[in-house]
Amino acid sequence: MPYVLGIDIGSSNTAAAVARRRGATWTRPEAVPLSADSPLMPSVLCLAEDGSLRVGEPATDDGSRTTRDFVHRIGDDVPVLLGGEPCAPQTLAAELAAWVVERVHALEGGAAEAIVLSHPAGWRPYRREVLHRALSELGLRHVTLLPRTVTVAESHAARGFAGSTAVVYALGGNSFEAALVRRTPRGTYETFGTPQWLDSIGGADFDEALAEHSRTVLARELAATGRRGAQAALRGLRAECDRVKRVLTVDLTADVVLTLPSGPARVPVTRAQFEAMIRPTVQATVDLLLRAVRSADLTPADLDGVLLAGGSTRVPLVTELIGAALPVPVEVEPDAQLTAATGAAMAACQVVSPRPRPPAPARAPAPVSNPGRATIPAQRRPQHTVPGDPPPRPPVHVLPLELPKPSRLALAHARGREG
Structure with missing residues (x-):
C-alpha cells in the first residue's frame, strides 16, 4: 500500500510514523516499531570493531566508540570523534535517518512516496542546507525538512485542534524548544516570532x-x-x-x-x-515559553492553545505551571514522544496531496457612474491578495525513493546483529 514517512530525530530518541494512502485519502499516522519492544530508538550510534555503524545502545563500550550528542551539533565545523575517527554531525544524523528509511522500506515492502524530517525550530538555513547535503550524499534526495514545532502542530490538528494561532512547548530528553505557530491560508502551519530553545534542559x-x-x-x-x-x-x-x-x-x-x-x-x-525537585527546571522552560509569545507582541488572549510534545510533558507540574502562566487550553497527546513524528507524517501527506487553497472571497463590483460604459477587463483588474500570505512551499517531484548505497559506515541494528 502506498505510504508516506515522518521522522523525528530527537536528542534522546528517534521516532517514525507512516500514513498509508486509502483511495483519495490518507490513514491516520501509525508509529513504526523501530526496536523490538518500542516505537522509539535511542538516538545513539556506535562504531563497531568491524567498521560498521550500529544504531542503539551498545551492549558494552568504553564510550569512545559511541556518540549521543551529534543531533544538536549539526552544522558545527568541529567533527564528532567516534573511535578516534572524525565524523561530521550532519553525516551521523543522515546515517541514522537512512537507517530508519531502510527499516521502514523493509517493513512496508516498498519506498515511501514522500519523507518529512523534523528539525529544531531555531535552525538557520545553513544547518538545513548541510543536513540536506548529507542526506543527498546517502541517496535521500527528496526529503522535506520542517521545523519540529510545525510537525507538532500538524499532529495536534489531526487530532482535532482547530485553532489558528498557538505556541508549541516541546520538552525532549536533553533539549527544550518553544515557538509560535499559525495556520496559513493553505491550511498548513508555519512558525513566526522568535523561537526559544535550550540544549541543556530536558x-x-x-x-x-x-x-x-x-x-x-x-x-x-x-x-x-x-x-x-x-x-x-x-x-x-x-x-x-x-x-x-x-x-x-x-x-x-x-x-x-x-x-x-x-x-x-x-x-x-x-x-x-x-515536583519540588524539578520545579526550578520546569519554571525555566515556562519562562522561555512566555518569551516566545512576547517575541511577536502577542498576549495570552491572542492564543488558541498551547501544544505539548515530548515524553516529560506528561509530568503534571508541566501543565500546571503552563496553565498558570498562559490561561488557554493546554493540549497533550496520549503518547507525546511520538507527536513530532506523527505530525511529520501528516505533513508528508500534504507533500503528495497538497490541500487546495481556499477560494478568495468575492469582491463587490465597483460602482459605475455610467452603466453604458464597458467594465475594466479582467486581466487589468487588481488581484486579490491576503496580507501575510506566505509563498507556497516549493513543488516536490515525487519520485521512487533511492535507498542509500552501502556507505563506508554500514548501518546495523545494535539489537539485531548477525552472526
Missing part, C-alpha cells in the same frame, strides 16, 4: 534530580558496600529513576529500588517531593 534533568535524591538518602548504605558494590548498585539508577518519573505522572507515590549486596533498598518518593 527530561534527563528530572531523572538526575531523582537520582541525586536517592544517592543522598542511601549514602550510608552505599558507603557500606564499598566502591565496587556502590558502582554496581548505581549502574541502573538513571533507568530506574526514569521509570519512577513515569509512575509519578499517574500515582502519588513510588519507590526508587536499588539492588545492594545486602538486598534491595527502597527510596520512597511522593509526587510533591518530586
